Amino acid sequence: MTVFEVKQGTSPVILGFPHTGIDVPPAIWERLNDNGRILADTDWHIHRLYDGLLPQVTTVRATFHRYVIDANRDPEGVSLYPGQNTTGLVPGTDFDGVSIWRDGEEPTEADIAARLADFHAPYHAALAAEIERVKAIHGIAVLYDCHSIRSDIPFLFEGTLPDFNIGTDSGKTCDPAIQDAAVDVVLNAQGYTSILNGRFKGGWTTRHYGRPETGVHAIQMELAQSTHLTTETPPFAYDEAKATKLRIHLKDILTRIETTALTLAHTKRGTK
Numbered sequence: 023m024t025v026f027e028v029k030q031g032t033s034p035v036i037l038g039f040p041h042t043g044i045d046v047p048p049a050i051w052e053r054l055n056d057n058g059r060i061l062a063d064t065d066w067h068i069h070r071l072y073d074g075l076l077p078q079v080t081t082v083r084a085t086f087h088r089y090v091i092d093a094n095r096d097p098e099g100v101s102l103y104p105g106q107n108t109t110g111l112v113p114g115t116d117f118d119g120v121s122i123w124r125d126g127e128e129p130t131e132a133d134i135a136a137r138l139a140d141f142h143a144p145y146h147a148a149l150a151a152e153i154e155r156v157k158a159i160h161g162i163a164v165l166y167d168c169h170s171i172r173s174d175i176p177f178l179f180e181g182t183l184p185d186f187n188i189g190t191d192s193g194k195t196c197d198p199a200i201q202d203a204a205v206d207v208v209l210n211a212q213g214y215t216s217i218l219n220g221r222f223k224g225g226w227t228t229r230h231y232g233r234p235e236t237g238v239h240a241i242q243m244e245l246a247q248s249t250h251l252t253t254e255t256p257p258f259a260y261d262e263a264k265a266t267k268l269r270i271h272l273k274d275i276l277t278r279i280e281t282t283a284l285t286l287a288h289t290k291r292g293t294k
């Protein structure tokens with residue numbers, strides 16, 4: 023069974039898609055309750071939204087759903103935000119804190135271990151391999167992790183989420199020039215709101231791979247789903263008109279990050 027898709031390119035930029043997959047093996051589907059089967063917390067259509075924006079970009083996409091196991095959580099099970107409401111490695115609830123499993127069918131430790139081996143580890147092995155391949159070409163790699171979420175989720179955050187939420191774990195996961203490139207675009211995106219390292223500071227993927235001192239940079243973009251879905255409720259339809267407007271800015275962000283990465287790579291070669 024394939025649990026990820028890879029498209030290789032020659033750009034220093036790699037797009038990660040940990041949450042757009044909707045595959046749930048039948049034996050796991052049987053254990054989800056009616057609420058879980060809505061798959062509400064999917065990053066709906068995000069791979070489509072970014073498709074074709076940067077010609078030589080590499081993409082790595084998990085095809086399994088985050089309710090099987092969350093590819094953006096620490097495999098050791100450490101919480102992303104200790105002490106705050108969040109969802110875990112194999113979530114017990116959705117983003118509203120409501121159970122997704124039938125009574126008595128909650129995943130066991132043995133289930134989690136099996137899903138780590140069958141889904142989480144292969145996805146991250148593929149992502150790590152692409153980061154190494156791209157770094158071998160340029161001496162540098164930038165992982166841009168692509169996400170989306172409903173703009174109003176009282177269980178997770180107060181108020182309405184800004185449209186663009188950039189996460190770099192408070193500046194730790196990438197060179198400041200890469201962060202600045204993204205921030206500059208979103209600040210100038212008319213009609214859109216934005217924040218840097220607000221409620222979404224970057225998930226495990228961004229924090230794990232982002233090691234600027236080694237030449238591997240990571241940045242997360244969390245988009246409010248209101249920016250590209252007709253409604254943030256079922257059937258979670260892609261809104262072509264909204265997406266067309268948004269893609270202009272996303273293309274600008276990726277292009278600026280790519281140019282910045284090539285400049286950093288050039289400078290790094292020059293100093294050796």
Ligand SMILES: N=CN[C@@H](CCC(=O)O)C(=O)O
Pocket residue numbers: 041065094102169170171189221222223224225226242244
């Ligand atoms: N759409 C998904 N959002 C991420 C956010 C991680 C974070 O920055 O807190 C997630 O839950 O994995």
